[in-house]
Amino acid sequence: MLTRISAGAPYGITTGADGALWFTLVHEGRVGRLAPGQEPVIHQLDPADGLPTVITPGPDGALWFTEGKGGRVCRITAEGQVTAYAADSPYGIVMGPDGAMWFTQMQSGKIGRIAADGTLSEFQVPVEGGMPAFLTAGPDDAVWFTINQGNAIGRVSMAGEVTVHPLPTEAGAPVGITLGPDGALWFVEIGAGQIGRIDTAGDITEFALPDREARPHAIITGPDGALWFTEWAAGRLGRITVDGVIDHRPLPSLPDDLAHGPDGVRKGEPHGLTVGPDGAIWVALEAGALARMSPGPAA
Numbered sequence: 267m268l269t270r271i272s273a274g275a276p277y278g279i280t281t282g283a284d285g286a287l288w289f290t291l292v293h294e295g296r297v298g299r300l301a302p303g304q305e306p307v308i309h310q311l312d313p314a315d316g317l318p319t320v321i322t323p324g325p326d327g328a329l330w331f332t333e334g335k336g337g338r339v340c341r342i343t344a345e346g347q348v349t350a351y352a353a354d355s356p357y358g359i360v361m362g363p364d365g366a367m368w369f370t371q372m373q374s375g376k377i378g379r380i381a382a383d384g385t386l387s388e389f390q391v392p393v394e395g396g397m398p399a400f401l402t403a404g405p406d407d408a409v410w411f412t413i414n415q416g417n418a419i420g421r422v423s424m425a426g427e428v429t430v431h432p433l434p435t436e437a438g439a440p441v442g443i444t445l446g447p448d449g450a451l452w453f454v455e456i457g458a459g460q461i462g463r464i465d466t467a468g469d470i471t472e473f474a475l476p477d478r479e480a481r482p483h484a485i486i487t488g489p490d491g492a493l494w495f496t497e498w499a500a501g502r503l504g505r506i507t508v509d510g511v512i513d514h515r516p517l518p519s520l521p522d523d524l525a526h527g528p529d530g531v532r533k534g535e536p537h538g539l540t541v542g543p544d545g546a547i548w549v550a551l552e553a554g555a556l557a558r559m560s561p562g563p564a565a
Contacts, residue, residue, distance in 0.1 A: 268520070269558070273306065276289045276298070276551060277289075278537065289556065295316055296311060318333050320332050324367060328342060328343050331359065332358070351384065357400075360401045362409050367379070371388070387426065396418070397413065398420065399411070402443050412442070417435075439458070446508060456482055475512060476514075480500040483496045483497075487541075490561045496537060517536060518557050536551055
């Protein structure tokens, strides 16, 4: 099923505590909310050129998102009220085990933390030019993150101690990361066309995709106990079991006016994905829609 979003280009998507889907419209500077059975509600940000990207639930029922160009980490309530905090080139964001919001600062190579009272702390990632990207809360009272240009996985404790684990494959360029159903951290290597797994001891296993040019971007744990990820260049979804078995799902067909852009045929440009309030997999398509996919193994 495809839900057209005429207000812009969806990039990040998550399910809020209110039981609705929340998503960012990256090029239009907007945040949208889609409740079951209702039309999307769109909140315009000010300024509109901040490039909102990743969005995630916070500890208080609100949603938090990053604006990489605008240099802000923002909190938005269900009614659309926005509170902003200045940050350098933020991208990934997640609620940590301590209830604070943790985020990456790509250009300065730091991990940031915003406490409940708004206090900001920063922790340097010891990889020059590494560009930390996505984060996830780990099973070990820490936050784990990808270091895209540093080709590594990082871990930051609640005390701010940072550990770095280099990847075996050169130029893997990891982006998305999530806590898997097996207690390990699973991530995607957009540069190498691989899915990676790292346990809390730092041991890494990599799984090559059948299509090494698929450019996997984001990854989540699905309701079926497998990992789901977007394949940006291939315009589809991938699924991998904890045993390393991989299959793929085509996305719903786009309307002609979305499928054919000025640069030729577009494949939907899938970026973020989430488990929706209905238990399905929802995917943000930058071409201008949200796709709903049934979970479970391929038929």
